[in-house]
Amino acid sequence: MIDYGHSGEPTRKRLRTSHACDLCRARKIRCDGKDPCAACAATENDCTYGSEANSRGKSDLILDGVLRVESFLQQMNANLISLQSMTTLVRTTSTRTTSFSGSPLGEIHTCLQPHSRQRTRSVGQVGMSPTTTTPNELENAVLESWHTSTTESVLHWPHFNAFPSLRQQYVPIFELEKSRALLRVKSRWPQHASNITTNDEVDATCEAFSQNFNFWYPTMSLHQLAEARKIVLSGSYEEENTPEACLALLTMALGYASQVTSGLVTTSRVLHQKEKEDKAFARSKGDMFFEKALKMLYVAHTDVSSIATQCLFFTAIYFAFLRRPLQAWQYISSAASKCLLLLSYSTSSHPDSSSYTPSPNSSLPIPTITNSDDQERTKRIFWACYILESDYLAELSHVPLSGIARIESSVPLPADAYHTHELPKDEELSSLYFLACISMRRLLNRVHQLLYAKDTGAGMDINRFPYVVAELDHQLEEWREVLPCAFAFEVPEIDPQQRTKPVGQKGEHGRFLRQRYLTCRSVIYRPYLMWMLSGHCLSLSDNGAGDISPTATPNHGILRNCRSCLDACLLHILNLRGFPQTVLVDTWICSLSMAGAMLVLLAACQIPSLRNLIGPEVLAAGDHLTQLLERWQEVSGGPISPSVDQSVRIIKEADRFIRDVYAADW
Numbered sequence: 199m200i201d202y203g204h205s206g207e208p209t210r211k212r213l214r215t216s217h218a219c220d221l222c223r224a225r226k227i228r229c230d231g232k233d234p235c236a237a238c239a240a241t242e243n244d245c246t247y248g249s250e251a252n253s254r255g256k257s258d259l260i261l262d263g264v265l266r267v268e269s270f271l272q273q274m275n276a277n278l279i280s281l282q283s284m285t286t287l288v289r290t291t292s293t294r295t296t297s298f299s300g301s302p303l304g305e306i307h308t309c310l311q312p313h314s315r316q317r318t319r320s321v322g323q324v325g326m327s328p329t330t331t332t333p334n335e336l337e338n339a340v341l342e343s344w345h346t347s348t349t350e351s352v353l354h355w356p357h358f359n360a361f362p363s364l365r366q367q368y369v370p371i372f373e374l375e376k377s378r379a380l381l382r383v384k385s386r387w388p389q390h391a392s393n394i395t396t397n398d399e400v401d402a403t404c405e406a407f408s409q410n411f412n413f414w415y416p417t418m419s420l421h422q423l424a425e426a427r428k429i430v431l432s433g434s435y436e437e438e439n440t441p442e443a444c445l446a447l448l449t450m451a452l453g454y455a456s457q458v459t460s461g462l463v464t465t466s467r468v469l470h471q472k473e474k475e476d477k478a479f480a481r482s483k484g485d486m487f488f489e490k491a492l493k494m495l496y497v498a499h500t501d502v503s504s505i506a507t508q509c510l511f512f513t514a515i516y517f518a519f520l521r522r523p524l525q526a527w528q529y530i531s532s533a534a535s536k537c538l539l540l541l542s543y544s545t546s547s548h549p550d551s552s553s554y555t556p557s558p559n560s561s562l563p564i565p566t567i568t569n570s571d572d573q574e575r576t577k578r579i580f581w582a583c584y585i586l587e588s589d590y591l592a593e594l595s596h597v598p599l600s601g602i603a604r605i606e607s608s609v610p611l612p613a614d615a616y617h618t619h620e621l622p623k624d625e626e627l628s629s630l631y632f633l634a635c636i637s638m639r640r641l642l643n644r645v646h647q648l649l650y651a652k653d654t655g656a657g658m659d660i661n662r663f664p665y666v667v668a669e670l671d672h673q674l675e676e677w678r679e680v681l682p683c684a685f686a687f688e689v690p691e692i693d694p695q696q697r698t699k700p701v702g703q704k705g706e707h708g709r710f711l712r713q714r715y716l717t718c719r720s721v722i723y724r725p726y727l728m729w730m731l732s733g734h735c736l737s738l739s740d741n742g743a744g745d746i747s748p749t750a751t752p753n754h755g756i757l758r759n760c761r762s763c764l765d766a767c768l769l770h771i772l773n774l775r776g777f778p779q780t781v782l783v784d785t786w787i788c789s790l791s792m793a794g795a796m797l798v799l800l801a802a803c804q805i806p807s808l809r810n811l812i813g814p815e816v817l818a819a820g821d822h823l824t825q826l827l828e829r830w831q832e833v834s835g836g837p838i839s840p841s842v843d844q845s846v847r848i849i850k851e852a853d854r855f856i857r858d859v860y861a862a863d864w
Contacts, residue, residue: 346655406453444491
């Protein structure tokens with residue numbers, strides 16, 4: 199059985215891999231930290247450690263952290279397998295029927311369901327047949343479809359039956375977005391390219407692109423950016439349709455979008471009329487370039503190259519800026535498919551392809567040899583698509599997977615030899631930030647999969663989830679500890695006595711990563727909250743097993759874990775700001791996530807023991823979110839997203855009910 203300490207949390211054997219062996223580090227592959235490691239043993243090479251200890255840089259620290267997390271996950275997978283066999287000893291508990299039947303929480307009360315059933319991959323997934331079982335579910339960080347942690351799933355919790363207005367006039371997200379009017383860009387393209395923009399304006403737009411979007415997703419090299427600038431200034435995109443010309447137009451569109459979404463971090467600052475006019479102008483210019491790019495986008499669909507893939511990815515981002523999630527998803531999937539194709543037939547995978555020499559009389563085309571920049575660009579687009587596909591799948595759980603996540607463990611992480619910024623420091627920070635976002639997304643995927651996967655999630659099993667929660671929380675802290683100093687942040691906590699919230703913020707990018715951290719923490723600890731909300735108090739029996747009898751009394755450790763979830767939800771809301779990355783890429787996703795957080799707080803407010811864990815700060819949450827989301831909608835321009843509007847309505851309703859609960863107490 200699980201061994202619980204006095205705090206109510208399961209104790210865990212701490213496993214550490216200090217760093218990869220010298221050979222694995224040189225080859226940039228995973229190392230299990232053993233002596234010899236598996237890779238060296240397989241290739242019969244000497245396995246040594248420590249020769250690089252004096253030259254470890256910031257990139258090494260990030261990569262080491264990722265490797266340690268991978269090692270923990272593999273160990274946890276082995277432990278879960280052994281734990282499943284242990285739970286068979288206690289499966290004599292009869293199935294309970296509760297008010298959660300038919301809801302996402304209904305599976306919780308089907309106590310101790312068997313989880314040994316093997317999962318299969320669907321037809322067409324990488325390297326798997328329809329009948330092939332997955333050898334290691336944790337080898338790839340896959341967020342499967344039909345998980346139960348979306349905001350729409352939370353809205354179906356029975357706790358909201360008492361608040362019918364929450365569900366009144368609610369339209370499912372997919373139906374709401376599918377019924378939207380077609381995209382119509384009102385701007386007109388001038389007849390002469392010289393009338394489009396000036397040299398200074400192009401320079402400013404390229405700089406905004408470089409310092410914003412290309413910092414978050416460093417996929418465009420300096421050489422590419424210089425070529426895009428030449429194409430725009432020369433107007434050569436008018437003469438021929440090429441992937442390079444399409445990419446130049448999309449670069450300008452995203453540069454203007456970066457100008458629109460800048461300067462919104464300070465919530466109390468009111469935009470002057472001149473600033474509003476400048477942002478409206480930038481939005482109109484961005485739409486013009488985007489419309490022009492759409493007309494030649496067929497070249498990106500038909501060409502097979504890293505630049506064509508980049509065009510599809512940039513198109514997805516602009517649709518995200520327009521708050522068009524279904525269109526963004528389509529282009530993310532298209533870019534991901536091209537990445538899979540290019541990576542499957544990369545030069546490194548087929549070393550003999552470079553030796554092909556056609557006959558002088560041959561009419562066959564000469565194969566294009568992929569250079570290192572092309573390969574690195576494809577890898578970076580792969581990882582960017584992996585992040586964004588998972589972000590959308592977190593709220594659109596029924597959309598089909600592209601298959602990109604199923605091979606993520608075999609794709610190398612971004613390398614240093616790809617120049618994206620003029621200053622080496624900016625380039626280094628951009629690469630480290632990208633690595634941090636990748637590793638966080640991988641952890642989030644595993645959190646969702648381990649706890650909330652349909653039928654197999656450990657969050658539905660009291661004999662499994664305490665151990666999983668403890669291990670995932672440990673990995674989350676490992677992620678935070680290896681962040682470079684430029685992105686380090688303090689973990690804000692609400693003092694149980696003073697109910698104060700220290701600021702603890704260091705930089706814009708660190709604050710954005712802190713929001714990711716809080717999101718992950720709230721999802722990790724949600725199973726404790728869901729059990730408390732079930733109506734069967736969660737406690738711990740003498741033998742360490744979970745006790746869900748109606749007479750059980752939750753101990754301090756259980757309540758502390760519930761507080762971890764509630765505090766993370768509340769702090770995630772109160773610390774949200776208009777970060778450029780959030781407004782440009784994640785407005786739609788953020789609106790649903792914040793609505794879900796408000797619903798979780800509302801559900802907790804109905805249980806006295808949980809309501810005591812929430813401080814009066816919750817009364818400021820609704821207004822704060824409403825002002826932010828409405829401001830972002832206004833600044834970004836029309837048409838207004840119906841999904842974001844619906845999320846704002848839910849936030850307002852939840853806020854009203856929370857105020858009513860607290861007013862009754864006072």
